[in-house]
Amino acid sequence: xxxxxxxxxxxxxxxxxxxxxxxxxxxxxxxxxxxxxxxxxxxxxxxxxxxxxxxxxxxxxxxxxxxxxxxxxxxxxxxxxxxxxxxxxxxxxxxxxxxxxxxxxxxxxxxxxxxxxxxxxxxxxxxxxxxxxxxxxxxxxxxxxxxxxxxxxxxxxxxxxxxxxxxxxxxxxxxxxxxxxxxxxxxxxxxxxxxxxxxxxxxxxxxxxxxxxxxxxxxxxxxxxxxxxxxxxxxxxxxxxxxxxxxxxxxxxxxxxxxxxxxxxxxxxxxxxxxxxxxxxxxxxxxxxxxxxxxxxxxxxxxxxxxxxxxxxxxxxxxxxxxxxxxxxxxxxxx
Amino acid sequence: xxxxxxxxxxxxxxxxxxxxxxxxxxxxxxxxxxxxxxxxxxxxxxxxxxxxxxxxxxxxxxxxxxxxxxxxxxxxxxxxxxxxxxxxxxxxxxxxxxxxxxxxxxxxxxxxxxxxxxxxxxxxxxxxxxxxxxxxxxxxxxxxxxxxxxxxxxxxxxxxxxxxxxxxxxxxxxxxxxxxxxxxxxxxxxxxxxxxxxxxxxxxxxxxxxxxxxxxxxxxxxxxxxxxxxxxxxxxxxxxxxxxxxxxxxxxxxxxxxxxxxxxxxxxxxxxxxxxxx
Numbered sequence: 001x002x003x004x005x006x007x008x009x010x011x012x013x014x015x016x017x018x019x020x021x022x023x024x025x026x027x028x029x030x031x032x033x034x035x036x037x038x039x040x041x042x043x044x045x046x047x048x049x050x051x052x053x054x055x056x057x058x059x060x061x062x063x064x065x066x067x068x069x070x071x072x073x074x075x076x077x078x079x080x081x082x083x084x085x086x087x088x089x090x091x092x093x094x095x096x097x098x099x100x101x102x103x104x105x106x107x108x109x110x111x112x113x114x115x116x117x118x119x120x121x122x123x124x125x126x127x128x129x130x131x132x133x134x135x136x137x138x139x140x141x142x143x144x145x146x147x148x149x150x151x152x153x154x155x156x157x158x159x160x161x162x163x164x165x166x167x168x169x170x171x172x173x174x175x176x177x178x179x180x181x182x183x184x185x186x187x188x189x190x191x192x193x194x195x196x197x198x199x200x201x202x203x204x205x206x207x208x209x210x211x212x213x214x215x216x217x218x219x220x221x222x223x224x225x226x227x228x229x230x231x232x233x234x235x236x237x238x239x240x241x242x243x244x245x246x247x248x249x250x251x252x253x254x255x256x257x258x259x260x261x262x263x264x265x266x267x268x269x270x271x272x273x274x275x276x277x278x279x280x281x282x283x284x285x286x287x288x289x290x291x292x293x294x295x296x297x298x299x300x301x302x303x304x305x306x307x308x309x310x311x312x313x314x315x316x317x318x319x320x321x322x323x324x325x326x327x328x329x330x331x332x333x334x335x
Numbered sequence: 336x337x338x339x340x341x342x343x344x345x346x347x348x349x350x351x352x353x354x355x356x357x358x359x360x361x362x363x364x365x366x367x368x369x370x371x372x373x374x375x376x377x378x379x380x381x382x383x384x385x386x387x388x389x390x391x392x393x394x395x396x397x398x399x400x401x402x403x404x405x406x407x408x409x410x411x412x413x414x415x416x417x418x419x420x421x422x423x424x425x426x427x428x429x430x431x432x433x434x435x436x437x438x439x440x441x442x443x444x445x446x447x448x449x450x451x452x453x454x455x456x457x458x459x460x461x462x463x464x465x466x467x468x469x470x471x472x473x474x475x476x477x478x479x480x481x482x483x484x485x486x487x488x489x490x491x492x493x494x495x496x497x498x499x500x501x502x503x504x505x506x507x508x509x510x511x512x513x514x515x516x517x518x519x520x521x522x523x524x525x526x527x528x529x530x531x532x533x534x535x536x537x538x539x540x541x542x543x544x545x546x547x548x549x550x551x552x553x554x555x556x557x558x559x560x561x562x563x564x565x566x567x568x569x570x571x572x573x574x575x576x577x578x579x580x581x582x583x584x585x586x587x588x589x590x591x592x593x594x595x596x597x598x599x600x601x602x603x604x605x606x607x608x609x610x611x612x613x
Contacts, residue, residue, distance in 0.1 A: 093521065100527040107531065111540035115386075117547050119393040122386075244371035250378035258382050265389040270381065 068172070075171040079179035087184050094185060101188030105142070108260065109134060109196055123264035128204040129292055130262060135197025136216070136284035137259035140223030141252070142190035147224075148231040150181045155238035155245040161333045174323055177235065204292070212291050215305070222308035223283035227252065229315035230278065236319070236326030255280045263289070263297045271297050282311040350447060351455035358459025363467070372417065373471035380413040380472050384480060398544040403483045404571050408542055410476030411567045414469035418461050419501045419562040421537045423509065423530035426457050430513035431522035443605060450597055454506055461502040485572055493579060497566040500586035504561040507593030508533075514597065517604040538564040558589040 087094050112134065116127045125133075154177050157163040166176045197216075206212060234248030241247070255278070263271055263285050275281040275298060282304075289296055290305030362369070384406050391402045400408065415421065430453065433439045442449055476482060485491060512529045516522035534540065536559035543554045543564045554560065565582045568574045574582050 093523070096524050097527070100524075100531065103531055104527075104534070107535055107540060110535070114541050114546060115390050118397055118545065119390060122393065123389045241367060241371070243365055243368035246368065246371040246375050250375045254375070254378045254382060257379070261382075261386050261389070266382075266385045270385070 072172040072175040076175040076179045079176065080182045083179070083182035084184055097185040098188040101185045102192045103188075105138060105189040105192045108138075108257065109192070112260070123262040125262040125264070125294075126204075128200050129294075130260070131196050131200035132204050132292065133262060133284055133288055134260040135193055135195075135200045136219055136223065136288055137256050138193030139190060139197055140193075140220045140283055141227050141256035142186065142193045143220070143224035144227035144231060145189060145252075146183070146186040148178045148228055149183060149186055150179075151177055151231050151235040152238075152245045152248055153177075153180055154235045155242040158239060158330070159242045159333065163330070164332050173327060174232070206291060206293070215287050215291050219284050219287040219308055222287075222312040225312035226279060226283050226308070226315050227255070229312070229319035230255065230280075232316075232319040233322045236322040239326035239330050251278055251280075255283070259284050268298070275300070279311050279315065282308045351451055354447075354452055354455040355459035355462075358456035359463045360459075361456075362460050362463045369467040373468050376413040376416060376468060376472040377475045380410050380476050381479075383412075384409045384476070398542055399573070400542065400544075400571075401483075403481050405542070406476070406480045407482040407484065407571060408567050410473050410480075410482060411570055412539055412563055413472040413476075414465075415498065415501070415563050415566060416539065417464040417468040418498060419505045419537070419566075420461075420509065421505075421533050421539045421562055423512070423526060423533050425460070425509065426453055426506075427509040427513035427522070427526060427529075430510075431516040431526065434513070434516040435520055435522070449605075450510060450594070450601055453510060454503070454594075457506045457509075458499075458502060461498075465498065483571060485570065490570065490572060493574075494566055494570040496583065497569045497586065500583065500590060501562045501566050503590045504558050504586060504593060505533075507590055507597055508558060510597040511593065511600060514600045514604055533559055533562070536560070537562040538567070542567070558593060561586040561589055 109131075112122075112127075112130060115122060116130075120126070122130060154163070157166070157177075163173075166173050169176065197220075201208075201216070230251050231248070234245075234251065237247070238245055255274075258266070258270075258274065259280060263281070271281065275286075281297075286296070286300070287305045287308055290302060296302065296304075387405045387409055388402065391397055391400070391405045395402065397405070412421070430439075433442060442452070445452070477484065485494075508529060512525045513522060515525040519525060536543075536554050536557050538554075538560070543551060543560055545551075546554050555564070565574070565586060569579065569582065
């Protein structure tokens with residue numbers, strides 16, 4: 001298929017990641033330890049190429065977790081840089097698609113504004129309060145969508161067999177899948193989320209103590225990490241259900257839509273589900289209710305407002321496990 | 336172009352019926368994907384339904400709907416999301432790609448009309464999406480919420496007519512979007528505008544009769560009104576008798592006007608534009 005649009009770009013830059021060539025120079029990381037890592041990478045690549053299938057950790061048991069993470073992030077950065085260069089080759093197209101991303105995201109807020117043209121409060125929340133929920137939810141989701149937004153392509157790669165190519169490269173598969181076709185236009189959604197968040201912070205009736213101010217970046221970053229875990233679990237699920245990638249949209253796009261509205265709007269069972277089962281409530285609802293001084297749903301203690309970083313770490317850990325399990329279960333289509 | 340390869344009207348009908356059946360079968364192949372999509376439609380149905388309940392709690396009878404009708408509207412919108420392609424996407428992406436690569440030249444050689452070919456195929460797809468992506472969300476919604484669904488089979492039949500006209504209008508818009516690729520080559524921009532306009536003006540975000548003032552009047556006069564608002568109002572029993580006839584006429588006029596525009600653009604495009612070739 002003509003899916004892989006960048007003519008030659010991928011082929012040019014990817015070999016660079018295995019060795020000491022151009023693309024690592026381009027990003028300016030030519031320290032000796034990077035060279036060492038890529039040396040090791042070349043060795044494992046050769047070893048791996050002989051194996052029919054292999055485990056999720058390309059670095060073998062001897063390398064420390066920290067080193068693997070650093071290598072993964074470095075590879076992710078290189079692939080992202082490559083896609084950004086490719087995007088910037090068509091600047092006008094980038095500006096238009098980024099605007100489209102912004103506008104598409106803004107439509108949800110226009111719907112909320114239209115609702116508030118008829119009412120003063122929705123579920124007992126004023127417009128600035130709903131805007132605060134909207135801004136935090138959409139910014140957190142936007143960050144994840146930018147970083148990992150192409151992970152839903154995994155199912156397609158499993159189906160058409162191109163995942164095998166990724167397995168042969170001496171780079172963590174997760175980093176490759178996450179950075180695949182990195183779409184810089186998704187800055188549009190983040191910008192839109194931040195604008196609404198700015199409006200909300202300026203207009204909402206809150207006594208901004210230092211703690212409350214710090215809560216805002218905390219919930220946006222933790223929220224992004226929770227959404228990231230959802231993306232990774234969703235991608236892992238696609239190793240089994242290749243065509244079912246749309247289920248993921250229920251929890252990602254559906255999740256951010258849900259969190260844009262006050263929890264008072266929804267049924268108790270739905271609230272229990274997104275608190276204890278898929279902990280989306282920790283993205284913004286629980287910390288935001290603390291900032292807004294609102295009553296908690298489900299009689300939860302106020303202290304849960306400070307849990308998002310912990311929940312995010314737990315979710316990411318579980319997502320990592322799910323990813324490893326999924327990757328181990330992968331069977332190539334063989335075609 | 337005519338139907339030179341096939342003799343007479345019945346031959347043409349057989350041809351386009353076969354194309355439509357192909358469109359149906361093509362989408363019916365992906366059963367897991369269909370199930371996943373229906374699941375997502377249902378999840379969104381729940382989320383939006385609760386926000387509408389909050390809105391109608393504050394303002395009962397907003398836009399002329401009672402609470403139950405408003406919730407029913409949500410589930411109809413999820414049921415028609417794919418059928419009437421409210422957010423764009425579908426055949427036009429493929430057609431844009433064929434224009435971009437030059438494969439369109441092969442299509443123009445076929446003993447079938449380009450517009451009718453894709454229309455038939457899209458109608459087949461719509462029938463599948465109505466069954467595969469429409470029924471599950473509507474049934475799930477009806478099980479959990481108190482929906483206002485008609486008992487009379489006549490109203491359901493009237494609804495199906497409105498949906499069919501809606502699909503044709505939707506097709507006609509997307510065909511124009513696709514043909515813009517003859518001049519723009521990259522149809523992404525046009526597809527994006529069509530997606531934005533479709534999501535907003537079809538009434539997917541909020542029923543068009545809730546849009547305030549002039550915005551509402553404009554929205555209700557645009558072609559996208561045919562895609563969801565009119566079929567929904569038919570099923571909710573708000574359009575009957577002459578009003579129903581008027582609504583059908585509105586949809587049919589837009590369908591004819593847009594199909595005519597598509598025909599005109601197609602003629603100009605195939606005469607004046609040099610096909611991309613390698």
